[in-house]
Amino acid sequence: MAGSARMAQLLETGLVQDFFVCDFFAAVPKHDLASMEHPIFSLSTRPDRRVVSYDHNGATLTVTPSVKGRATIFDADILIFCISQLMAALNQGRAVSRKLSLTAHDLLQATHRETSGDGYKRLRDAFERLAGTRITTNIVTGDKEITQGFGLIESWEIVRKTRAGRMIAVTITLSEWLFNAVLSRSVLTLSRDYFRMRKPLERRIYELARKHCGRQAEWTVSVVTLAKKTGSTSPLRVFRAMLREMIRENRLPDYVLSEDGGDILRVTPRAAVTEPGEGPHLRPETLDQARTLVPGADIHALAAEWRNWWATTGKPRLRSPDRAFVGWIKTRS
Secondary structure, three states, X not given: OXXXXXXXXXXXXXXXXXXXXXXXXXXXXXXXXXXXXXXXXXXXXXXXXXXXXXXXXXXXXXXXXXXXXXXXXXXXXXXXXXXXXXXXXXXXXXXXXXXXXXXXXXXXXXXXXXXXXXXXXXXXXXXXXXXXXXXXXXXXXXXXEOOOOEEOEEEEEEEEEOOOOOEEXXXXXXXXXXXXXXXXXXXEEOXXXXXXXXXXXXXXXXXXXXXXXXXXXXXXXXXXXXXXXXOOOOOHHHHHHHHHHHHHHOOOOOEEEEEEOOOEEEEEEOOOOOOOOOOOOOOHHHHHHHHHHOOXXXXXXXXXXXXXXXXXXXXXXXXXHHHHHHHHHHHHO
């Protein structure tokens, strides 16, 4: 049974109510700005039980793990999935809630995780680390400055299991801090290849590149500052060696890394992109037609992706942007 069908069945039985149902299968990955800017998540693949304090340019952050360890950068995939679903709904004018209902299988597939029994066990462990990791910060999300402690997620609950005990449907209640970031649209779109990156530092460097370079021509940062912003615990010489390996491999989505003199890392975008509101205009009827071609997709995000594709092909003159967009949707599908 497909994820949306399973969730519909739960709704009919009365097991699910008063929350937002995740059902956008093609939702574009999005992450909140604060998590991309600051080292909230651990880069370690082993349980990290250190209390981490961070202070940079007036932003203070203390991360206190539970006995299960600090939430990892791979655990953050769950939050990215939730944020992406909420933003897709907001773009379509739907009501949202910080309590979300989702199917575990959809989450695992969307984040390129194994759907084996071990995959479900690791997912449950991630829920526990996210709920157990406590944050104290003055970082603003939206227009609110939070100075009290809170969890990355307030709670989670397995709503339905298989006979073998494997989770099917799960509810997650996001922290108000994170939900405020969504409501204020303090988020950025990530590459669809983000979930394919298996090295923690690669993911972290990509997040910082996306946040700081974005659509600028370039971003430069000292290796010392970058080590601090990533949250890396490696000695500086080891961190520098890892950066040089990333430069040689050149696998980072969207961005190219290079080394400048003076121990400086330079980040440049791989291709041109368009600013919000730029690019060919599409009629509302065209967006409606596209929705019928890709049900459940975030059409506004797809339109932005199409405009970026248009920009990378040299911004050619289009006789009919609407027909071009619909054709692109059909080819993509």
